[in-house]
Amino acid sequence: xxxxxxxxxxxxRALRRNPLRSALTTLGIIIGIAAVIAMVQIGEGxxxxxxxxxxxxxxxxxxxxxxxxxxxxxSFGGGSAVTLTSADADAVARDCPSIxxxxxxxxxxxxxxxxxxxxxxxxxxxxxxxxxxxxxxAVSQGRLFGNDxxxxxxxxxxxxxxxxxxxxxxxxxxxxxxxxxxxxxxxxGVLQFKGANMMGMDQDDILAxxxxxxxxxxxxxxxxxxxxxxxxxxxxxxxSQLYPETSQxxxxxxxxxxxxxxxxxxRFPNVNSILVSVPTSAQIPQAVNEITALLRQRHHLRAxxxxxFNIRNMAEISNALGxxxxxxxxxxxxxxxxxxxxxxxxxxxxMLVSVTERTREIGLRMAIGAQPADILGQFILEAIVxxxxxxxxxxxxxxxxxxxxxxxxxxxxxxxxxxxxxxVAVSVVVGLVFGYYPAWKASRLDPIEALRYE
Amino acid sequence: xxxxxxxxNIVKTYQLGGGGVQVLKGVSLAIDRGEMVxxxxxxxxxxxxxxxxxxxxxxxxxxxxxxxGQEISRMSVNQRALVRNEKIGFVFQNFNLLARTTALxxxxxxxxxxxxxxxxxxxxxxxTELLEQVGLADRLDxxxxxxxxxxxxxxxxxxSLVNNPKLVLADEPTxxxxxxxxxxxxxxxxxxxxxxxxxxxxxxxxATVAAHAKRTIRIRxxxxxxxxxxxxxxxxxxxxx
Numbered sequence: 001x002x003x004x005x006x007x008x009x010x011x012x013r014a015l016r017r018n019p020l021r022s023a024l025t026t027l028g029i030i031i032g033i034a035a036v037i038a039m040v041q042i043g044e045g046x047x048x049x050x051x052x053x054x055x056x057x058x059x060x061x062x063x064x065x066x067x068x069x070x071x072x073x074x075s076f077g078g079g080s081a082v083t084l085t086s087a088d089a090d091a092v093a094r095d096c097p098s099i100x101x102x103x104x105x106x107x108x109x110x111x112x113x114x115x116x117x118x119x120x121x122x123x124x125x126x127x128x129x130x131x132x133x134x135x136x137x138a139v140s141q142g143r144l145f146g147n148d149x150x151x152x153x154x155x156x157x158x159x160x161x162x163x164x165x166x167x168x169x170x171x172x173x174x175x176x177x178x179x180x181x182x183x184x185x186x187x188x189g190v191l192q193f194k195g196a197n198m199m200g201m202d203q204d205d206i207l208a209x210x211x212x213x214x215x216x217x218x219x220x221x222x223x224x225x226x227x228x229x230x231x232x233x234x235x236x237x238x239x240s241q242l243y244p245e246t247s248q249x250x251x252x253x254x255x256x257x258x259x260x261x262x263x264x265x266x267r268f269p270n271v272n273s274i275l276v277s278v279p280t281s282a283q284i285p286q287a288v289n290e291i292t293a294l295l296r297q298r299h300h301l302r303a304x305x306x307x308x309f310n311i312r313n314m315a316e317i318s319n320a321l322g323x324x325x326x327x328x329x330x331x332x333x334x335x336x337x338x339x340x341x342x343x344x345x346x347x348x349x350x351m352l353v354s355v356t357e358r359t360r361e362i363g364l365r366m367a368i369g370a371q372p373a374d375i376l377g378q379f380i381l382e383a384i385v386x387x388x389x390x391x392x393x394x395x396x397x398x399x400x401x402x403x404x405x406x407x408x409x410x411x412x413x414x415x416x417x418x419x420x421x422x423x424v425a426v427s428v429v430v431g432l433v434f435g436y437y438p439a440w441k442a443s444r445l446d447p448i449e450a451l452r453y454e
Numbered sequence: 455x456x457x458x459x460x461x462x463n464i465v466k467t468y469q470l471g472g473g474g475v476q477v478l479k480g481v482s483l484a485i486d487r488g489e490m491v492x493x494x495x496x497x498x499x500x501x502x503x504x505x506x507x508x509x510x511x512x513x514x515x516x517x518x519x520x521x522x523g524q525e526i527s528r529m530s531v532n533q534r535a536l537v538r539n540e541k542i543g544f545v546f547q548n549f550n551l552l553a554r555t556t557a558l559x560x561x562x563x564x565x566x567x568x569x570x571x572x573x574x575x576x577x578x579x580x581x582t583e584l585l586e587q588v589g590l591a592d593r594l595d596x597x598x599x600x601x602x603x604x605x606x607x608x609x610x611x612x613x614s615l616v617n618n619p620k621l622v623l624a625d626e627p628t629x630x631x632x633x634x635x636x637x638x639x640x641x642x643x644x645x646x647x648x649x650x651x652x653x654x655x656x657x658x659x660x661a662t663v664a665a666h667a668k669r670t671i672r673i674r675x676x677x678x679x680x681x682x683x684x685x686x687x688x689x690x691x692x693x694x695x
Binding site for chain 2: 006007010013017360361363364365366367368369370371372373374447448451
């Protein structure tokens, strides 16, 4: 131990005897480590930023769809089961710890009319205010509808930018009324611009209203391929409701008995999907498990019975994008490591020069009792100390570099402790690898020859 | 046991090209403890080779070498390094001090390779004492470039003594010094020999240097030529080849 310390002191002295050369020698390592640190920090910052962007595009969302209904061996396809309800959405939001929040969604495809304009938007969503929280979507004008609008099935709606453009060429839609399937809805807000989603669909081509309004006022059924018995019901509005001023009955009024006998369309409180937010993509598998367990229990499904719902997520896309940015970071680290190699070669070069230059010193040390192992240790330690010194300076420089990039270019960066620890380890390894050969050469010198060296 | 050095029929052959060149052709000699001996010889006489063997830097091709009762010629590289560290102090013609290193640190250099369980503080104290003894008490922090040749050689002498060696091997210690400084340095060796009883081997080609020793061993063409006590009348008058 004592010998180790004295060797270390000897190495430090030797380096201090030629400070300029020591500094220049280690410059390669400084630059290499600085590059690694800066690359890792900038790379991880970008990676985090990309992940954030992906999250905004809906990667951290789950969508629960109802399963397929079947009647007499005939399947009606995915989404035809009517067992998924808004109560399920409430239960998921309340009882699953791994999720953020959940919103039921009722879809439709209907014509909107406003004055002389008409338009069929790509998305018509009946939902709750949670929907906008999940999609991280705010209004640019007016307000969103609230939970009281949902419970009261109020006739209000908010519009996406594309719909506003189609129906209100002059702008200013807030406070105006539009007709949805002949039902008047008051526009209370306009959503912010969001652009296309990952499938290329225009997300701004949307009309959103409370799901209760959608379900019970606008359309009794949401999908055309709804359960056969409800689909048979058709519209729930009679002509007298649509045209209240028409006093004349076109058809004979059915008697009370006749009305009772007439089969009424069954109104299921089902929704088309439930949108669920998950705080981080890592929690998605856990969230899926929790939701599956909860919904199976709520739907009274025994073990072995297939689930009457499906859970979809965008993890694949999110992973692919994450991998891409990881790949870029690794590539840059690879380049930085090459510069570290070059730095190591510089160390080896100078150490070789140093060994030649200090041949007499080595001879003297051997004459006064240094064993070859002592000489080997001294020179390796010198190289390692140089590299460690370079590594420490490199970490500072890399830190400064990435901070400068952050402040000047506004790129996101992320501090990386593992990168710093790894750089220190790499410096030691570089010192060991590139210091070994010169040190070995020094230890193999013949003291007689070395003492006589001029 | 009076003998510090006992050499029996040492032969050293260097392999050059096809054949071997025999540099030492069967050298036998003995040096007692507390002696001060000069080893004289012209260049090419085998003087340097013999000195390297006596200094445990080299091994003889055949023959035996006992230093302080230990057989050296069978020892490994590491064992010989230990012997050099513990038993031999070296003084060189060109001083061989480490540049940009203080006199004190230079003197302390051999202690960093010794197995002696002394604290760093004790070593420093000892080194300081030695520098005081060689008259450099006020030069402890000076680097070799700030010292004269004589002062540098005195630092080197202090360094050779720091591990309390049995033998000090001085290879042309005055070769780079003027006559007055040479005299000082040689007197210092004499003092060390007389007061501390350290065995000293002066290797030189200069008869006036050899005259400071009590005995001179002459070597010529790889053989010991004569083994004269110093005060025999014609010692200084012998021609130097």
